[in-house]
Amino acid sequence: MTRVLVTGATGFVGRHLLPLLVERGHEVHAVARTVPAEASDEIRWHAADLLERRAADDLIAAVAATHLVHLAWYAEHGRFWHAPENLDWVAAGIALVRGFRVAGGERVVVAGTCAEYDWTGDCCDPETPLRPATLYGIAKNALREVLDGYAGAGGPQTVWGRIFHLYGPGEQPTRVVASVARALVASESVGVSAGDQIRDFLHVEDVASAFAVLLDSDATGALDVGSGSGVAVRDVLERLQSLAGQSGLLRFGEAPRRDEPGRIVADPGPLQALGWKPAIELDAGLQRTLDWWREALPANPGT
Amino acid sequence: MTRVLVTGATGFVGRHLLPLLVERGHEVHAVARTVPAEASDEIRWHAADLLERRAADDLIAAVAATHLVHLAWYAEHGRFWHAPENLDWVAAGIALVRGFRVAGGERVVVAGTCAEYDWTGDCCDPETPLRPATLYGIAKNALREVLDGYAGAGGPQTVWGRIFHLYGPGEQPTRVVASVARALVASESVGVSAGDQIRDFLHVEDVASAFAVLLDSDATGALDVGSGSGVAVRDVLERLQSLAGQSGLLRFGEAPRRDEPGRIVADPGPLQALGWKPAIELDAGLQRTLDWWREALPANPGT
Numbered sequence: 116m117t118r119v120l121v122t123g124a125t126g127f128v129g130r131h132l133l134p135l136l137v138e139r140g141h142e143v144h145a146v147a148r149t150v151p152a153e154a155s156d157e158i159r160w161h162a163a164d165l166l167e168r169r170a171a172d173d174l175i176a177a178v179a180a181t182h183l184v185h186l187a188w189y190a191e192h193g194r195f196w197h198a199p200e201n202l203d204w205v206a207a208g209i210a211l212v213r214g215f216r217v218a219g220g221e222r223v224v225v226a227g228t229c230a231e232y233d234w235t236g237d238c239c240d241p242e243t244p245l246r247p248a249t250l251y252g253i254a255k256n257a258l259r260e261v262l263d264g265y266a267g268a269g270g271p272q273t274v275w276g277r278i279f280h281l282y283g284p285g286e287q288p289t290r291v292v293a294s295v296a297r298a299l300v301a302s303e304s305v306g307v308s309a310g311d312q313i314r315d316f317l318h319v320e321d322v323a324s325a326f327a328v329l330l331d332s333d334a335t336g337a338l339d340v341g342s343g344s345g346v347a348v349r350d351v352l353e354r355l356q357s358l359a360g361q362s363g364l365l366r367f368g369e370a371p372r373r374d375e376p377g378r379i380v381a382d383p384g385p386l387q388a389l390g391w392k393p394a395i396e397l398d399a400g401l402q403r404t405l406d407w408w409r410e411a412l413p414a415n416p417g418t
Numbered sequence: 419m420t421r422v423l424v425t426g427a428t429g430f431v432g433r434h435l436l437p438l439l440v441e442r443g444h445e446v447h448a449v450a451r452t453v454p455a456e457a458s459d460e461i462r463w464h465a466a467d468l469l470e471r472r473a474a475d476d477l478i479a480a481v482a483a484t485h486l487v488h489l490a491w492y493a494e495h496g497r498f499w500h501a502p503e504n505l506d507w508v509a510a511g512i513a514l515v516r517g518f519r520v521a522g523g524e525r526v527v528v529a530g531t532c533a534e535y536d537w538t539g540d541c542c543d544p545e546t547p548l549r550p551a552t553l554y555g556i557a558k559n560a561l562r563e564v565l566d567g568y569a570g571a572g573g574p575q576t577v578w579g580r581i582f583h584l585y586g587p588g589e590q591p592t593r594v595v596a597s598v599a600r601a602l603v604a605s606e607s608v609g610v611s612a613g614d615q616i617r618d619f620l621h622v623e624d625v626a627s628a629f630a631v632l633l634d635s636d637a638t639g640a641l642d643v644g645s646g647s648g649v650a651v652r653d654v655l656e657r658l659q660s661l662a663g664q665s666g667l668l669r670f671g672e673a674p675r676r677d678e679p680g681r682i683v684a685d686p687g688p689l690q691a692l693g694w695k696p697a698i699e700l701d702a703g704l705q706r707t708l709d710w711w712r713e714a715l716p717a718n719p720g721t
Binding site: 216 | 471472500501502504505506508509510512513515516519550552553556557559560561563564566567568570571572573
């Protein structure tokens with residue numbers, strides 16, 4: 116039996132990953148700054164701030180996990196691309212994996228990002244260089260390099276899953292699919308970008324299942340976590356509007372588009388070769404997202 | 419007046435850098451795990467282990483330096499190439515520069531390494547990719563990437579000096595020039611590699627003067643710290659033997675050569691453009707090294 120420690124366990128991917136790991140027969144330990152009030156007793160929860168080095172060291176030594184899924188990172192919308200907190204998470208990730216290894220840990224799965232790739236052109240294929248333009252991408256990529264080097268020099272086996280554009284129930288309401296779903300459910304008009312950029316949208320449960328597959332595989336190195344299907348953001352939002360039974364609420368072209376490439380689509384081949392495939396088609400995933408917002412909205416007016 | 423904090427201050431480069439910084443009018447703060455017994459009162463010494471996060475944070479906040487020269491790293495000969503301690507120094511370097519910035523720090527100079535470059539071919543020219551093959555090179559390169567990204571996102575100005583093959587008085591006696599100088603002074607025979615590899619040897623005082631120039635410049639990014647002159651290791655050792663008034667003590671071909679490229683020579687152009695030039699020719703530098711060993715050896719028999 117493996118004992119898995121999951122960081123970022125209350126985060127968007129983390130909370131969907133925990134039940135999958137339990138299902139797969141792992142002893143699951145979850146760490147978060149605040150333990151959820153309604154915590155399943157199938158999960159062993161630990162409260163710790165991984166940026167507090169001493170607390171993190173103590174936790175890692177106490178749990179003595181064989182496996183580690185490291186999802187925690189600074190994720191404040193709008194700020195995370197260039198925030199100095201990215202540096203703290205590189206240092207914390209290194210300390211975490213070092214401590215995990217010293218305590219006997221064997222295998223590590225880490226959440227990377229498509230922002231590690233060069234975005235000066237369309238992205239991504241196996242030839243796309245790693246040339247991150249944001250501090251977030253630089254920090255993730257540097258952590259990957261260090262852990263990959265460590266894996267080759269006595270460190271734990273490490274696999275790195277680069278997450279593309281995920282969406283789904285529980286997403287931060289400042290992100291595009293969530294903000295538009297919320298507005299549509301509330302019958303509010305919403306300004307969005309022109310939406311001609313092509314992105315690879317993957318439902319958060321499929322992202323979580325990818326990490327479960329990565330954990331149980333013996334894959335090493337880095338691979339993409341995405342659907343491989345490119346879709347224009349405009350099409351996604353219009354589909355969302357249609358599924359919500361609305362029309363005319365989307366004001367395309369009103370919001371600026373970030374200076375990012377026209378196309379960011381994953382190569383899911385290596386992940387599929389491990390037996391993973393997405394279970395939730397885009398329409399079904401968008402429907403679930405709308406349903407979630409219908410439930411959530413009365414409790415979260417105007418968020 | 420600038421207040422400079424120097425890490426690794428008792429190290430090979432650090433101890434030669436301190437007097438240069440005093441000469442240049444800086445208020446010099448030096449940190450080392452152990453403060454030297456015969457410390458100059460022109461230097462403000464601080465005892466701290468930078469791997470002890472709390473102690474390091476407290477020191478950085480207390481000194482409130484405007485400038486930082488970060489030389490400290492794990493350097494145990496034979497082990498440092500692949501030791502996990504390299505990870506700790508990435509994390510410590512990040513925490514150091516973050517804390518320095520929070521305390522108002524403005525400019526950082528860091529010791530990099532020629533091992534950041536791709537060594538699958540001869541090295542190095544401006545086209546040589548950064549593709550380190552050792553954990554040491556990977557770790558240094560990752561720290562450089564993170565600090566460079568930070569510099570572009572609100573962090574301090576940062577310049578990175580990639581040190582090539584340095585030598586001189588006080589070098590660890592396990593390294594090639596030092597070990598051979600020691601043997602020659604003791605009239606002992608010594609086994610060395612065939613010595614056909616071409617390297618860029620720079621006297622440690624010239625390395626130190628390069629870091630002083632980098633500190634006082636407004637250069638940013640990364641540049642090489644080397645002479646630009648390639649010389650076969652065999653020629654250096656034969657020169658050393660001749661200067662020592664010895665002959666026949668070098669057993670070439672007896673020691674293995676590390677799997678490294680035939681040629682590793684710096685491009686000193688960018689550093690020279692800042693006004694730096696080496697002051698110590700190879701013969702003079704080797705002579706000083708021999709003189710140092712003649713002084714040191716009676717007190718260090720067989721080291």
